Amino acid sequence: MFSRRKFLTTSLSAASTALVLAACGNDAAPAAAAPASAAGPDPATGGGADTRPGKRRLGRSTVEISPLVLGTNTFGWTADRERSFEILDRFSDAGLETLDTANMYSTWAPGNSGGESETIIGDWFESRGKRDAIVLITKVGMELDGQKGLSAAYIERAAEDSLRRLKTDYIDVYFSHEPDPGTPHEETLRAYQRLIEAGKVRTIGASNYDAGQVRAALEVSAAEGLPRYEVLQPRYNLYDRGDFDGPLHDLAIAEDLGVITYSSLASGFLTGKYRSEADLGQSPRGGGVGRYLDERGLRILAALDDVAARHEAELAEVSLAWIIAREGVTAPIASATSIEQLDSLVAALDLQLTAEDLQQLDQASAI
Secondary structure: OEOOOOHHHHOHHHHHHHHHHHHHOHHHOOHHHOOHHHOOOOHHHOOOOOOOOOOEEOOOOOOEEOOOEEEOOOEOOOEOHHHHHHHHHHHHHOOOOEEEOOOOOOOOOOOOOOOHHHHHHHHHHHHHOOHHHOEEEEEEOOOEOOEOOOOHHHHHHHHHHHHHHHOEOOEEEEEEOOOOOOOOHHHHHHHHHHHHHOOOEEEEEEEOOOHHHHHHHHHHHHHHOOOOEEEEEOEOOOOOOOOOOOHHHHHHHHOOOEEEEEOOOHHHHHHOOOOOHHHHHHOOOHHHOHHHOOHHHHHHHHHHHHHHHHHOOOHHHHHHHHHHOOOOOOEEEEEOOOHHHHHHHHHHHHOOOOHHHHHHHHHHHOO
16 A cells, blocks of 8 residues: 655645635636646747646646646556556656546446456556656546445545555545536535545546536635636547537636546547548447548548658657647546557657647648
């Protein structure tokens, strides 16, 4: 069991201050509190300095991450324990630190019951002794063992189960995996408050929430003096832009919220691996890619081909670099089932897209 870091003794006062500032609105936050997540590279200059992007803060929390998050929904599914360990080792050795999982990963795989991803990560922590070098994201709310939702009782029970599987006693970012219309925001946020006060959670986030749901939760946090969601997790990629572009993007900027995107490669479509119906049988994920094979999807692939050729890069690298350069985005999540795939994902951090590249991709992906 790996113990929590010094944040318990050094960061709780900072977290309390952040809650007060959040309750008072943007004007109460000092200039220094503006999150790096809202800044992002300058598209006009082709993405900023000619170096790997630095860490970005998640909202007003004390948590900072590199602008690439490793998705681990493949662990215990398309990547077995040994392969998962190899991927985790390579990711860590590349100087990256943030892992995204959930308690229900990967219930969809034949023979799985959920918790497989968390269990593999916990075993890796125990084997490598690297818990304190990792920013750990997990989630609660989707169905697992016939239970779901965001009631206080379920959150507290699920948190203990996740901590046990992960072989740690703290979670860096704990997400509401999806909205629960049957549970008031206040009940959910009070449960998170107790976990934060106990040192079991550092900060919280909301996944799959729309702008209205996020705003309602923020209003409850401010009115009741409760922890607020500091980071959002919408589906977002060159094809799926509707969930984030627009009201949710504007709210994230206005409220200094971090944004970590999921499905950043559109289930592998934006790697260029799937270009026809005949390609869909190449992997277990192919079944979810068919919807992208329309005129717009193929137009996006053509633009990616052009940009990738100019930079001698892979399509996945260009797709991720485009997200990293978006205003308001902290980091995309991307998963890998091999070392070669992981190396390509990491290379996206060193890819500097030009203003011309970004414009071409924006035009091709316009809805």
